[in-house]
Amino acid sequence: MDIGLLYPTRDCGEDDFAALCRRLDPAPGLDFAYVEGDPGAGLDAAAAVRVLGTPERLIAAADTFPAVPDVVSWACSSCSFTHGLDGARDQARALTGHLGVPASSTSLAYLAALGRLGIARVTLASVYRPDLTGAFADFLAEAGVTTVHAVSADAGSDRALAGWDGRRITELAVAADHPDAEAVLVPETALHTTPLLAELDERMGKPVLTATAVTVWDALGGAPAQDGLGTLFSAGPGLRPPSSSAS
Template identity: 25%
Template sequence: MTVTNIQEIEFAHAKSEYYPDCKIGLIALRTDHLVEDAMRSLLCDSGVSIITNRITFNDPINKENLQAMELDLERAVTDMLPGKQIDVVAFGCSSGTVAIGEKTLTEKIRKIKPTARVTNPVTAATSAFSALGVKKLTIITPYISEVNKAVAQFFTDKGLDILNITGFNVMADADITRIDPAAIKKAALEYVHPDTEALFLSCTALRSIEVIEELEEKLGIPVITSNQAMAWHALQLLGKHHAIRAGGRLFSLDVNVS
């Protein structure tokens, strides 16, 4: 019988941090099929590390259930590399941010990760619209009218002019990802307002980054999506510039915002 030789390393080995100052903590809905893949595809060679944790969400997608995510926020952030630095925390839900509130989200996240910068899709989109110099928007979402009304009001309160907002009336989060990109493109071309300066495709579960470039070419205006904006804003908060083809006009900007 062979006896396995078990040894311990006794010398003082070199130590270094993994992705120092470039860790993005992504809070994803437990029902979201897409946001992690979308963020990784956008940021795959940008020199950042993406750490993900899931937050409790229950269908249907309505104001009450979106607000209820706040009850699990502390646990979701605390369990993300406990006691370790996260440089940017990204809350991966557009309508959830609107329902809970930007200020509330930021305060609760920073209570646990005090040095973290915080982003989310609608804060990021607001920053993107400012960087692009646009104010008149068409918004397309997968949401019901109750949720769309709150989304429109959020951006109106930011000083933006929401010319029209159209939703697919989906009630289950997983069904949002089942909306084919061809349907998103068709809706965009049909419902875009003739006076709009940019199109916003809202929701991290929507397969919208696949149609950014084609829609920008056909419409002649910037196309902003939840995941694209959040990835771009996270890099901005890290002081990084990363141009990618699939990112549309937004990722071609040479700006530095906070």
């Protein structure tokens, strides 16, 4: 299977997606296309990411894949959840309608992963500003998922986040943990989390769902059960085709 990922910033977290795909058996093919534009001038953070995630921009980027992939995902958390649940589904529908293949996004992938694991109460280890963290909590609430606690690191650009090491990512997850949460969510696709997947779950004693992991797992329609990649990948596939994220 070939996965096509739409990505917001060149040379940030693509190598983490590639590292995760290499650890899967069978390993999927992986291509990236980049959503062009600099919509941030004069806009607050939430408005800027909403502009970047318009269906028109996603379709234009999808046309730059070297070949039509078997499945496509908008691999950006904030640019999907700030559109709300209906808006995220609209993004996926637009891509499916244009390319004729199943489509999803990181935000929709989170919902699929939480559904597969039967999780309804989470805490957010967020790198965003508090307003964007709140927007993600609102998105989850639309799908019936309760955020019991959240931390907001207000960490800056994708390029800055791509430089975070494992210690810093782990510290964020630990700071976000809450005894009432069934899982810790780390919603940022620029972070390099693949080497930490099993370690984070063990450290926290619960699933730690990273943006890279849920995006790839969901694009595969739920990957075959595999060891060493945390709870989500050991759970095996769900009962849905990957296109159902767009419904």
